[in-house]
Amino acid sequence: MQEMGFQTAGYEAEPPEVMARNINVGVRLLSAAMVSFFGAFLFAYVYLKERDAGAVWRPSSVKVPTGTGIGVLACVLVSALLTGVAVDALRRRGEGAWRGPAAISLLLIYAALGVQCYQWASLPFTPGSGPYASVFVAWTGFYGGVALLTSIYWLQTMVTGSFRTRHVPAGPVVSVAGAAGGEGAISGRIQVEARSFAFYWYFLAGVQVVTFLLLYVVA
Amino acid sequence: MSAAAIPAAGPVREPWWRGLGRFNVFTGIVLGIGGYLIGALVIGHVLSKGIPAQTETNQNDIEFVCGILLGIVGFLVGMGFLNYPIARLTGAAPTLREKEEKGIARYFTLCTDHKVVGIQYLWGVLFFFLVAGLNAMLIRTQLLYPTEHFWSADNYITLVGLHGTMMMMMTTSMVLGPFGNYFVPVMVGAKRMAFPRIEALSFWLLPVAGVVLLAAVGAKGFPTGWTGYANLSVQAKLGMDCYLISFALIGISMALVGFNMLVTVYTMRAPGMTWTRLPIFVWSVIATAFLQLLAAPVLIAGMSLVLLDRVVGTTFFMPFSGGSPFLYENLFWFFGHPEVYILALPGFGLVLEILPVFSRKPLWGYRLAVAGLMGVALLSFFVWQHHLFVSGINPDLRPFFMFTTELISIPTALVFLNAMGTLFRGKIRFSVPMLFALALFFNFFIGGASGVFLSDAPSDVSTHGSFFVMAHFHYTIMGGLVFAFFGGLFYWFPKMFGVHLNEKLGKLQFWLFFIFFNLTFFPLFAVGMLGQPRRVSAYSPSLQWLNDWVTAAAYMIGLSFAVFVVNVVYSCFFERRRPEANPWHSKGIEWQLPTPIPVDNFERVPVINASPYEYGTPEAPLVANLNPSHAEVVAAGG
Structure with missing residues (x-):
């Protein structure tokens, strides 16, 4: 429930407890909405593959671009792993220890997007080459355009903010559950956001694993 | 110097x-x-x-x-x-406010005050309701004669599509947009919504979608009606793109509203606002928000896939290339049936909020009402295939979807039971909000009972695609949601605008609307049973007198809305009757606040002491303590 409001650290801040809950609950609901969204692509995949009456699901001329698919998957999984390392470092050693792994994790998401763009540019089939090609283009397209871009924006904002304020002296300690003591309001916010982002990014990494299995392995 | x-x-x-x-x-x-x-x-x-x-x-x-x-x-x-x-x-500190200032300019910009967004929604919804209503008048005009027509068949089907799409798109926001945004934060004791900019974005997507949809008229229209079935939609002219993009935008807006409402209610309730003290309207918003959050993304995906077929050349829905039109039907109705309850549930919640106030009794069976609302929400995800009874569903699946569809009448009936229990032996005041609330139950009963014929596959086979279906869903959506909307508007108008709408004009509007609504749509059951199909402007000459009757009654519905416009203008600019602080003697927390409600709603976060339905209990405390001491906050769990 809502706490008494107050101002912190020179800007009009959310009461940190409320902010933490808002972001925590929000990110879970966002993930639920994403399940519905990508569920529609999954349904299209299963439906069209199973009722492949004319045997045109994936003609032999449509080659699966496995190499670049592995590239995207690897970038996403390593990035998710590093996000976990970063959150753990934040919890144990504070914001300073979080920045490095978080920045590398961000670079890997950029890399995943880069590999994905390269894959689209060099795709060995067109979107109209059958139902498989259609699902492939739509699914990877929305994963890149929605999932990767939103993750990049979120993590980039946190990393940039953290690097900018790395020399700011510690402000008043904010009672965010589990916050690193002494790093003040900004650290408290990073703490909350980092954990929420990690949840979101693990979830999206899971989506990427499912994507890989269906589009590249089962195909 | x-x-x-x-x-x-x-x-x-x-x-x-x-x-x-x-x-x-x-x-x-x-x-x-x-x-x-x-x-x-x-x-x-x-x-x-x-x-x-x-x-x-x-x-x-x-x-x-x-x-x-x-x-x-x-x-x-x-x-x-x-x-x-x-x-x-670029490193700026987070802020929560944007343009929360006074003056009329804030209504034309990104404003993070939830009350401003509520009023933006109100006028936006009313505008598009007016446009879609005028389309309905044009449709009825076309149907005055069985074969001689005012517009071509192409233009007629575009009119039908525009009317249906605009109503279905805009009316999803009809209660949740104005009243949800305005009152939910107040009712839970919060100072604002959880994500104020997302709230503003959810509104501004609405006029954008409306304008894009209207642009379809200039792009040769679209031939599919509001359902946009593939593969006709894949082959249609440019206007179809407008339909697809605008519906996807509304889907995004819906999902954002649901997301924001859920977070707000879950995390920002004031100390003492336990789940069992939540106003029933807020519970209906929760149920609706779940549907919006989970169903709207499927709509967005569905619209995107059709757009990809049209623009990029994918083959999702083209049978000769391995696609399937049934894929679209499933995706669309997986959203489309929960959509019906996205429309109905806030209306139920709103009238259940109104009934105790005007019958001076506690809401009967509060927990039952919550169970009913949540039960409807849950079951609505398991009924979508009844829309496909005559269009390719595996016959073995029919019994299951017949069963689930009829099952949903049970939680719906719980809501009726709550209403009847609340009214029983109440001191009923037939003020305008109460009249609209009572009419909802009359209308929705007819809508629900006629729905049984459509949920049974054998009778659906003969009524599907006819005016019978059309009469059924107008009884549920217009007879339910639109009546609830006007009930809510008359109820909360004094709080939102500080003006009491004229009661006599309100009653005139109500009786015109109620009588001619029934005179319009009840005969359409007969028209449908006699075989007149939807979306086709030519019909048997033997049905002309019924059609002319319906058209004349529909014009009178239009007149009832004109009375509403006159009422608003007269009350706001001529009569200017300032209402007392709590004109309906409601126990709702929103009526404890001054009018207009301050930007921050509450000077301090309040402590909630009681349920808002303690009518008939003289010693019942005020719902909220607006100036609690620290000890009271702590005692309430704050």
Whole structure:
């Protein structure tokens, strides 16, 4: 429930407890909405593959671009792993220890997007080459355009903010559950956001694993 | 000269036109038009080069879609929606407020005050309701004669599609938009919504979607009606792109509203606002928000896939290339049936909020009502295939979906039971909000009972696609939601605008609307049973007298809305009757606050002491303690 409001650290801040809950609950609901969204692509995949009456699901001329698919998957999984390392470092050693792994994790998401763009540019089939090609283009397209871009924006904002304020002296300690003591309001916010982002990014990494299995392995 | 001798300078008023350049509707429109031109003439032109299917026909979907999408982005940039994300990216500190100031300008810009957004929604919804209502009048005019017509068949089906799509798109926001945004934070004791900018975005997507949909008229219309079935939609003219993009935008808006409402209610309730003290309207918002959050993304995906088929050349719905039109039907109705309850549930919650106030009794069976609302929400995900009984569903699946569809009448009946229990032995006041609330139950009963015929596969086979279906869903949606909307509007208008709407004109509007609503739609059951199909303007001459009757009654519904407009103008600008602080003697927390409600709602976060339905209990405490001591906050779990 809502706490008494107050101002912190020179800007009009959310009461940190409320902010933490808002972001925590929000990110879970966002993930639920994403399940519905990508569920529609999954349904299209299963439906069209199973009722492949004319045997045109994936003609032999449509080659699966496995190499670049592995590239995207690897970038996403390593990035998710590093996000976990970063959150753990934040919890144990504070914001300073979080920045490095978080920045590398961000670079890997950029890399995943880069590999994905390269894959689209060099795709060995067109979107109209059958139902498989259609699902492939739509699914990877929305994963890149929605999932990767939103993750990049979120993590980039946190990393940039953290690097900018790395020399700011510690402000008043904010009672965010589990916050690193002494790093003040900004650290408290990073703490909350980092954990929420990690949840979101693990979830999206899971989506990427499912994507890989269906589009590249089962195909 | 001493400083004291200098007269104090008052605030310098700058010329009004300077404000035009500061991220508002004006800059939004300018950048929107610029975005459209760049998207269509530059980006779309380049992308479509070398694609004969686009460039060598008279229909370049790539240019058109690029234009619309970039136009939308331009509008949102012009409204200022990118300012904060870019500022945060470049290191700015987080803030929660934007343009929460006084004056009329805040209604034409990105404002984070939830009450402003509520009022923006109210006028936006009313505007599109008016446009779609006028379309309905044109449809009925076309049906005055069985064979001689005012418009061509193409234009008629576009009119039908525009009416249906606009009503279904806009009415999803009819209760949740104005009343949900305005009152839910107040009712849970919060100072604002959890994500105020997302709240503003959810509103501004609504007029954008409306304008894009209306643009379909200039792009040769669309032939599919509001359901947009593939593969007709894949082959249709440019106007179809407008339908697809606008419906996807509404889907995004719906999902954002649901997301924001759920977070707000879950995390921002005041101390003492336990789940069992939540107003029933808030519970209906929770149930609706779940549906919006989980169903709308499927709509967005479905619309996107059709757009990809049209623009990129994918083959999701083209049978000769391995696609399937049934894929679209499943995706659409997986959203489309929960959509019906997205429309109905807030209406139920609203009338259950009104009934105790005007019968001076506690809400009967509060927990039962919550169970009913949540039960409807849950079951609504398991009934979508009844829309496909006659269009390709595996016959073995029919019994299951018949069963689930009929099952949903049980939680719906719980809501009726709550209403009847609340009214029983109550001291009923037949004020205008109460009249609208009572009418909902009469109308929805007819709508629900006729729905049984459509949920049974054998009877659905003969009624599907006829005016019977049309009469059924108008009884549920118009007879339910629109009546609830007007009930809520008359109930909360004094709180929102500080003006009491004229009671006599209100009653005149109600009786005109109620009588002619029934005279319009009840005969349509007969028209449907006699075999007149939907979406076709030619019909058997033997049905002309029934159709003419319906058309005349429909015009009278239009007249009832004109009475409403007269009432608003008369009450606001001529009569100006200031209401007492709590004109309905309601126990709701919103009536404890001053009118207009301050920007922050509460000076301090309140402590909730009691349920808002303690009518008939003289010693019941006020619902909220607006000035609690620290000890009281702690005692309430704050």
